Amino acid sequence: MKDDISLSCRDLERFLGEEEERVHALRGVSLNVEAGSLHAVVGPSGCGKSTLLYILGLLDVPDAGSVEIGSTLIAGLSDEELARRRNQLIGFIFQFHFLMEDFTAQENVMIPMRRLGQLNDEAMSSRAADLLKAVGLGDKIRRQSRHLSGGEQQRVAIARALANDPQVILADEPTGNLDTNNSQRAFELLSNIVRARDKALLLVTHNRFIADACDWVHEMKDGRIVTSHPHGQRILVS
């Protein structure tokens, strides 16, 4: 394990719903994700995996506890500040790729870059094309995303997550909607990129094979991380 921690959280608590329907979704979750490492979060549906992911992705705010990205403590920030950090530091990949259907693959990858506003159109196009080549879609950059296959769309989503060169990539069941072959290919691609570019990857998955291929596996149950073990080991968290 490297000491270079990209993403960490301490004692996260989160309640969802109101009154009688109130659910204690996260109960004191703590986690460290290092640069260049792959972390998988596994567990049954409703155990709080996605809630954890959204809080770490700054899309949701915890009721207690803290999140740190790099050396920056994320607490009490405005919508504008949270959005800026999401744009610069985090790349999301979802189960249902969530591409803009009428945009081409290249335009989809350019969306986060447009928000960042650091590159001109030409530079953005060039970078998007490079990222799409890296995920094996160099010949389909101008194809509308709805005309791509499921596996190709997920690869566009991976390229898009890397658009602003974020420190952290968060993936919510990135292979959940793909067949076995495509799942394997997408995960291999993702893991290669994460290791080659020294990113931190935290993915939520139900796929045991993918979880086992990660550096760390965190098992969640009833809002807690019950076990946290490195590749090939199993350690019970007290």
Add this chain to the structure above:
Amino acid sequence: MTAPLYIALRFATHRKRALLLSLVGVIFGVGIFICTQAQTQGFAQFFINSTIGSNGALVLKSRFQPRYEELVVPTKNVSALPARRNYFEGIHNVSEIMRVSRQFSNVVACSPVLRGNVSARSGFETTTVELFGIDPASHLRTTDLAKQIIDGKFDDFTNNTTAVILGYRLADQLEVGCGDSIQLLSPGGEYWRFIVGAIARSGVGAIDATRVYAHTRVAQRLLKKSYQASMIIYKLRDPDRAPALAAHFETLFQHTSQSWQEREESTLQLFIMLRLSVAITVSLMILLAGFGIFNVLTMSVLSKVREIAILRSMGYRQVDISAIFLWQGVLIATVGSLIGCFLGALLTWIVSKVPIHIRGLLYTNHFLVVWDWRHYFWATVLAGIAVFIASYVPAKRAALLQPVDTLRGSSF
């Protein structure tokens, strides 16, 4: 191009049918607003130009006796109602008043008129007419009478003191033309014979049906008046400032003074009411177009919930999401107003060519229109406001959507 604008353009062009529907509403709203305003104001402007061209922008009439109310000590038993003015018929110091009047920068020209009602007779036809005793030279500078001549020549009237100019409807009624004679009955009971030197058409029905112009001195003798003028009419550089000048003249000369706005108040109110009524009707159309846009954008927000969530996850702020939908509104308002303005101009031009036979309050053979940039400006502003209101609510709604709710809903 900003990111929200870029995405807004892509979203808008994606839903082409909905965009077209929204655009059509704005285009027709703006176009019809412009066209109807051009028409209603066209008739009003024609009436105003005609009445000012015939009767002047300001008229100075009878002298009155000042009441000096401020000097009177109030007593308990005296009624609080102010005493009525005492009026004295005619203007006696015409030259002096005209000399002083010309010093005012707003006064272009002024002309004395001796006015009286007499009976006119031609053959078996008899009618009551309004006799205007005028000085041709100064009257020419003050009014549009020369331009209003439709038969004969103004010079034929100027060079012949026994000649008169008749309104065209009066000429029709008396069945006379240029060169024919008519008789005017003096207050003493004797008929005076005049030659019809010219026939004029002011465009205002009431003037054309009763007006007879004669030379001042002849009119003075015919009407048996001791004074040269019963009123002085003024041509002003800025007729809109006539009420202020009228009030000033009244104080200065101690003569009743009336602006064209006061004189034509009832007719002008009719035009204003008509214009307002049409404006409200057309504004409702634009409002309906606004509802259409509201529906289209609301549907767009509902269909883009997933995209909004993903944009938020990629770092787009709430204001960026709002801006995406507001930009769509701006796009619809801009393109709609632009095309609407062209449509408005085209409709106005087409309407101005439509033949129409009006011989009442006004005289016209075609629809009267006014080409005024303010109609285009206000139509655009109105469309902009309607579209902004219609876009604001969906935009706000889109901004407040919680991405987590959408993403969580999609994940499980």
